[in-house]
Amino acid sequence: MRHLQYQHLECSLQRDPKGGPPRIVLEITYEFAKSYFGVTQGNTFIIPETLYDPSLILRPHEFLLGILFDDDAFHAPGIKSMEDLRRLWPENGRQHTERRRIIRDQPISSAILSKQYKTFGEITGFPNLYTHSNRYGGGTILNQSSVVSDAQQNLIMKHANIRTFLKHYLPLRIGTDIQALMRGLEPDSAMMRAVTRMGRWIDTRRPRELTDHQKASVEEIAELQDAIRKRDMFSCKLQQTYKRRRKDKAKLEKLKRNVINTRNRLLYDPRKRVREGFDSSQAVKDIERQLAKGAVAYDDQTKEMLRVRENMLPAADLSLRKVDDMADFWLSGSRVEAKK
Template sequence: MEDLRRLFIGKGRQQLPLPLKPEMANYYVFCRVEAKRGKVTVNPKLPITKATLTKQLRDFGEIAGFPWAVFTHRFRYGGGTIMNASGLVSDAKQNLIMKHRDSRVFLNHYLPRRVDVDMQALMRGLEPNSELMRAVTRMGRWMDPRRPRELTDEQKASVEDEPELIKAIEKRDRLALELQSQPRKNEVQLARLKRLKKAVTNTRQRLLYALRSRVRRDFDDEQAVIDIEQQLAGTAIADNETKERLKNEDQMPPELVTLNEKLMTWPTSDSIEAEWRRRNEAVEAVRVYCDVLEGGPPRGRRPLAVNYVKEDVVMEDAPVTTATALSERDRSFRAAEEHIRTASEPLCCFQCYADPGQADSRRLKHYPYHRNLVRHFRDWHLDERRCNFCGDQAGDFLQEMHWKAHVLNAHRLLKCR
């Protein structure tokens, strides 16, 4: 680029061509990328396929937050509309640029059906606000990066209750049971069972796609109500349901939820006193949170949400006991402590559990197998030489052999030696 900036057009000439190297003439800017046997290869001499480009544009549109699919022809729609409204291009030149036979093609397929003329100002003899009308009629006004791209687990599970899918599953299972009772399988029935299995898969995918489209379509109205309620309340965490979700699903301690609630606010009054009050509450929330021990940053993939034990139903007239008064978090910690004390091959790490600086997801994590817990202990806690679970009763273990013996005898971590 530095050499290019030093070039100039010589005297008496009006251009200086910059020819490409012959060996670079057949290289594509948007080239084909293929994955074979887990290895990604880039082939610059082949163009990107139309299917790949279409899928990438659709994904880019969803990431940007458009409610509809983005495809290549949308760029022609926008460019043609701007060129037609500029008044700088004649109809003949427009047809040449757009490669149209005549102007009827643009009128029938490209001219927007949404009128962007400020009719009120026009009828009243005022100067039309063209910038405002263009802003309220352009496609970008629907962009919202918060628009969901994937269904949640609850939404996916709701599809299983659809009558159409239930009926298809029943037909498949009925034929499968009939074939199991037959000693010799019929090829015709096997082919029919294969078609029924494919029908179940197609039905499920079609219902999931319809539900995803409906969720994306209804997002604007539902999210608008949420945004309005939050702005009127003056905070992004306005209801108790949001607070409980942050505590349970995102594993936020109550102090952090309060901190976010006080910091993520906006003015609801024009008075200076209200602004000072909002500032003082945020400062106080920061001061209170300074004493909270967070622990180190999370490592690896994002931890899964902790499955808290559901509370039993308490009758209104029944006396409130200690067991019923416990929160879901306290009951989960009690269950984890009981598991650590009594399990022959525990799946929960006693060191992480007894460390208050760790997140709840880390303290209550259950490993799928005992050997996974042993591997975790070797990598993370073998050099600590102090038992967080036993506290002062165990003391410090100066020798590694004593620390391993304690882990084996007191906490039943096998194969730690």
């Protein structure tokens, strides 16, 4: 997906079969595969506009159309915003109206896009977001869907057979409520989905940069000092030379880049350790802060659930109390056995 260009994107207005205003439909033709497969026949993915989407920042229409508007990517010069698209309508009984795209000669590189994607993840609070993580999550959703066959899944994922998914994707995390299934209970699918998705680890407090003291400590590392010394010595040598050759200038630029690359590489490891160590250390701080308050700060949804329980009928409340008493009984028995 990092190789996609405007030539792979189609935007059109489609009549809504349920009535109402036309809906914006995006179609992405994916023509790339893994290197040892080579380029295969492209798959076209149809993305109809979702009118009521809980997430605006991850909504593909807002993201892709925002890029198209910003780059003036429509042939029709009058299309500058979403309001302009809303004013259009398929005429003369036609089902759709195409909005052709333009082709850019120099697409953004995969390395730059991957770095921007990772930075986006850090801003939104993800611990480690990379482009392939979406493929893991998407593959799991496809595999669990009852409307997608194994053949369709392999076609979308560009897998030779389903064993590739079983070997490399499924073992990452089991998203099935095994306990409920074994006990004959209804699986808590919503909770299992919540604890296996990437959003579980979001925390915008997670540090993105090192402190000034931490950055200064990197400057004292011998490897970086050696790179700086070589750069400065060669720079002084060139300043004393009357005639500078082209290859000397190229060598100086290479030494400068080596200093920058070495510094960035040495900053990467401590920055990674700080981010990885944040979750456990911050969890202890949060727990101690909440315990010190002496009360639980429930959110609005939890408060409403507690209010409903307080207003239950006596019979229903009695049954809950019996469950609580039963739990206390078993816990007390476990404590006795533990003491023995």
